[in-house]
Structures are given as C-alpha cells and as structure tokens.
Amino acid sequence: xxxxxxxxxxxxxxxxGLNVSDFTGDEQPARMEGGPVFEICYKPANLTFTVRNxxxxxxxxxxxxxxxxxGFSKPLDPYFYPEEGYTNFRGVQExxxxxxxxxxxxxxxxxxxxxxxxxxxxxxxxxxxxNTGRFTDDEWQQVKLALSTFRVLLIENFNPxxxxxxxxxxxxxxLSVAVNRLxxxxxxxxxxxTLIGISTTLTLDTERGRQLYGLFQQxxxxxxxxxx
Numbered sequence: 001x002x003x004x005x006x007x008x009x010x011x012x013x014x015x016x017g018l019n020v021s022d023f024t025g026d027e028q029p030a031r032m033e034g035g036p037v038f039e040i041c042y043k044p045a046n047l048t049f050t051v052r053n054x055x056x057x058x059x060x061x062x063x064x065x066x067x068x069x070x071g072f073s074k075p076l077d078p079y080f081y082p083e084e085g086y087t088n089f090r091g092v093q094e095x096x097x098x099x100x101x102x103x104x105x106x107x108x109x110x111x112x113x114x115x116x117x118x119x120x121x122x123x124x125x126x127x128x129x130x131n132t133g134r135f136t137d138d139e140w141q142q143v144k145l146a147l148s149t150f151r152v153l154l155i156e157n158f159n160p161x162x163x164x165x166x167x168x169x170x171x172x173x174x175l176s177v178a179v180n181r182l183x184x185x186x187x188x189x190x191x192x193x194t195l196i197g198i199s200t201t202l203t204l205d206t207e208r209g210r211q212l213y214g215l216f217q218q219x220x221x222x223x224x225x226x227x228x
Contacts, residue, residue, distance in 0.1 A: 001027065001038040001051060002058055005089055009040060009051075009096055016100045034062070040096075045070075045107035049099050051092055052080070060086045065099045068107045109211070132183045140179045142223055147172050150219035157215060158202055167201045191216075 006025060013020050022044055028037045035053030042048075049065040062080040081087075081095060135143065151172055154160070160168060171194050178190050195216055199209045 001036065001053060005051075005092075006038060008089070008093065012093065012096060013100065016097075018100065018104065042104050042107065045104070047099075047103055047107060049096055054086050057086075059088065061089065061092050062086050063092055063095050065095065065103065068103045068110070070110075132185050134183055135179050135187070139223075143179050144176050146219045146223055147176050150216055153215040153219060154198070154212070157211065158204075158208075160202060164201055168198055171197055171201075 010020065010025070013023055022042060024041045024043060026039050026041070028039055033055070035055045035058075037053075038051045040049045040051075045068060047066045047068060049063065051061050051063045054060040054062075062082065062085070064080045082091060151169070154168065155165070175187075175191060175194050178187055182190065195213060199212055202208075202212075204212060
C-alpha cells in the first residue's frame with residue numbers, strides 16, 4: 001500500500017482518540033487473489049483490519065475486518081468488502097472508521113467493565129455472615145476519598161448536566177454521611193440503592209449502568225474488604 005494511504009489510516013486512529021501504540025501495521029504478500037495486503041492489528045484484543053490492493057491498480061482496494069466476539073471458536077464475517085467489488089480509498093476509510101468505532105471501542109469498553117456475576121460471587125458477604133461492624137474514623141476518611149474519586153470518574157465518563165450533577169452530588173453526600181450511622185452491611189445496601197438512583201438520574205441504559213458500577217468498583221478497589 002502506498003505510504004499516503006497507510007499514513008491516512010494512522011491519522012484516523014489518532015483522530016479517534018485511540019492510543020496508536022496499541023496498533024501495528026504490517027505489509028504482507030497477497031493471501032488470495034488480488035494484490036499486496038496491509039494489515040492493521042489492535043493488539044489488546046487481537047482484532048485485525050486488512051486492506052488489499054487490486055492486482056492492477058494501487059489506488060483501488062477491498063478490505064475485511066474482524067468482529068469483536070470473544071468466546072467464539074472462529075472469526076465472524078471473514079468476507080471482503082464492498083460486496084460489489086473494489087472501492088477507492090474513501091470507501092476503505094469509511095469501513096475503517098466503522099471498525100474503530102464499533103469493534104475496537106467495544107473491545108475497550110469490555111476491558112473497562114467488571115463482571116458483575118463474578119463480583120456478586122466474590123465481593124458480597126456470605127448470606128449468613130453479613131459484615132455488621134462499624135466503620136472506624138480512618139475507614140470513614142478512606143470511604144470519603146473513594147466517593148470523591150467516584151464522583152470525578154462519573155463526571156469524566158458521563159458528563160452530567162448541571163441539574164443531574166446536583167442530584168448526583170446530593171446522593172453521594174448522603175452516602176458519605178451514612179458511614180457514621182450505618183454498619184458496613186447496611187451501608188453497602190444503601191450504596192447499591194444510590195447507584196441505582198444515580199443511574200436513573202443519568203437515564204443510563206443497561207450497558208452504561210454496568211459501566212457506572214464498574215467505575216464505583218474502580219474507586220473502591222482498595223476498600224472492598226471493608227464492606228464485604
């Protein structure tokens with residue numbers, strides 16, 4: 001592939017706000033009929049986007065890409081596009097943009113999310129052994145810091161408007177004060193209710209709600225033992 005085209009794809013990765021060090025770009029000989037191949041790989045998820053020149057024209061291409069589908073035994077949709085034949089480089093750019101936004105972004109989001117089923121098994125106390133101890137003064141300070149961290153993460157990831165942010169802040173302030181009057185088991189119940197309330201305030205769908213819970217776990221990653 002000509003450098004002008006390879007560089008344009010490189011620029012598209014940067015424009016999408018992705019880390020270019022997570023990608024590789026390799027020239028390869030033709031695998032099937034057609035001309036030489038340029039393969040871009042998103043390394044963390046081993047996803048590839050492959051562009052192939054026609055046999056006769058360095059300005060004409062087709063392409064195929066991996067779909068993010070962990071757990072499947074074989075790649076999905078391993079067909080060249082466009083279906084009607086070769087396209088110009090603009091067609092490749094449109095396909096590459098879709099691949100970055102749909103497949104690579106999905107892989108990144110999955111890496112950030114926690115497995116709620118695993119968390120439910122691992123983090124919650126045994127049904128007959130609730131942690132009913134009280135928070136110490138030092139633990140209260142740690143919880144307050146974790147709630148402040150969660151608030152920052154929430155703003156960065158969900159960009160609430162002024163009205164939503166006021167409601168979120170009120171809910172987190174209530175949760176901070178509740179540390180003084182509730183035992184650890186009861187506080188965790190209130191924390192879960194608070195997260196549900198925040199999710200409703202931000203009108204999050206199920207997937208974004210999972211992300212919200214993942215951010216809460218991230219903020220409290222060093223403190224989960226306090227509320228098991």
